[in-house]
Amino acid sequence: MLRMSYCTALVSGVSLLVFANVANAQICTSTVRVLAQPRDSLTLLESYKDEFKKLSGASFEFDYLNENDRRAKSRAEAATTGKYNVYYIDEANVALFAESKWIVPLLEYYPADASYDDFDAGRKKVASYNGVAYFAPIQGGGDLLYYRKDVLEKAGITPPKTLDEYEAALAKLNDPAKGFYGTALRGGRGSGANVWRWMTYFKAFGGQWFVDGKPAFNSDAAVKATETYLRLFQYSAPGTQTGSWTEVTEAFNSGNVAMIIESSPLAGQTEDPKQSSVAGKVGYTVPPRPLVGGGYGHGLAIGAKANADDAARKCAGAFIAWATSKQNEERRLERGIFGDINRTSVINSDAFKQKYGAEIGNALNETAQYTDVNFWVNADWPDLGDRWGIILEELITGTRTDIKGGLDELEAYANKLIARR
């Protein structure tokens, strides 16, 4: 009797699995096309193509472009042909994509058992617009202060806790004659480049983008933030005046820089001896006060045009759920793709602590309380942010010197942007 029940259960279980597979195999009828920027986690997904095909009945295909080109192409493409089923978007353009209806609300098509709630709260916040979630995170985080433990110890400096201490330490550690620099800052144009770093100072000094619906950023806070940022450039490594993430992280990881304040995913690269000559020599802590870390997130969203009906949207949703699943995050952890881990269940796991130690985990937990959404959450943000990026780059490289004039120009531009909406 018992044996028969066992057999019945086994047959039922197998039938359910087969049925589930048949049902899943019908989710997608054609290849899922994704416009993305290169990430190790996405490359890793490509080696599990068969797994997705088995689950959904179709394969997927990535078209990669670097960050700036991906932003430009996805905007032009989504507004015109819209042939991609899935877009890789980020915190800076989620408002534009959502308001223009180029993407659809994610959770309507994201399977409930894929546990969207498991993602880090900060990442869910930047993935939403007007309280509606639009993308599932692939990467994200806040800011950390990365410092060379050996260099600071030799100079008798403790990790700076305030901005004044930070600046004093940079002055002491900066030694261009020996090819060693205090810091590396992002000087290159862009809402996600120089403006991203500048905003942490702007917010620290009490700056606000808008007050009562009117632009308010040509304020004393903005002037002070700009003056401070420009002053710190005297300690920044060569090449960073027009550089961004790549130049800054290369300078630090090559051992030419004492301290940087950068986004948290860098920790994974810094501790990887294949990518960094300073692995094991770096300390991690929260950025000096009163800096407000820039919360950010990039992820996958369902395209509206290419997925004209519910069936196509469910397929795109199934792909996103699979691509951002706990199982795939665990694979990333195993491969050391630190920057692309977003689920709290993975971040708080023993495997994570074992791999990256307590210091990084503590710094990540601690920095969350000093992290905020620093940019203006609006469809016009990329336009306004990029315009300020150009003016800021001009100020950093000395092709213009009038800070107030630059901010006035930006305010006039903001008024034009608002007037046309």
Added chain:
Amino acid sequence: MKRKTTLPAVFLIPPLIILAILAFVPTIAAVNIALQNRELSFPNSSYVWFANFIDLFGDRRFVNAIWISLIWEVVTVTATLVVAVLLAIFLFETASPRMRSLVSILFIIPVMLPRVSAAFVWKFMFNPLFGLINYPVKLLTGAPIDFLSLPATALASVAVVDVWQWGLFFSVIVLKLLETLPPQPFEAARLDNAKTWEVHFYIGIPMLAAPLISLVFVKMVESLRAFDLIYVMTRGGPGIATETLDMYAFSQGFVEAGKISYASSMAVLMMLATIITFTVLWKWVRKWQ
């Protein structure tokens, strides 16, 4: 008696129709968009007629882009031709025919590299921390020079790459042209004790005036399309120090703002300026010849 035939029309009309479609459809579309207020993030648009063109002349970045484009055009065309002629004469005077052939192959390689690849290679060479070019600079001065971030050197550094690609290639063409010239005028001048530079300045170059002018026109057109080189190396920076008209149009249309009508109005103005400039120059050259 001459028989009329329709054969020329049969062969000419279809390609002419295709050419007309290829040339006029995008042009008319660009003019049409330039007269509207189309933006990528707005589904609807309306005709604003010349408002975009009026706005352009109050836009400091547009005025700057005209200036940068003019400098880029003059510098790269002049430098390419000067480098090409000097190198060709040097090889013609000093190298054996076998050596010339070998050097010609080497000189053609840079232009065969895709522009984007060439731009990346040189961008890395200019890198102040790891770049090859900065190695001797650091040895001599103790500090690197950030060539691509300094307003004074950024445009010149990008121009070096353009001249490296096209100047060497043109030098091979000029060398081959020199080899085709009859030797008698050169021999006569040398018998009259003319110096080498005098032989080429008064005899060689004037004899090559027509093909050299063609090369100037080819390079002028090519220099107008330097977008990829500048985009990879400086993205128009530092600030707007290397932002040419095509860079700014692309930036407004696709990178920063999605204002495709505004970008189209720039493209239309560029097209008009190019047509007028090339027509005037062409007529002037024909008159001069």
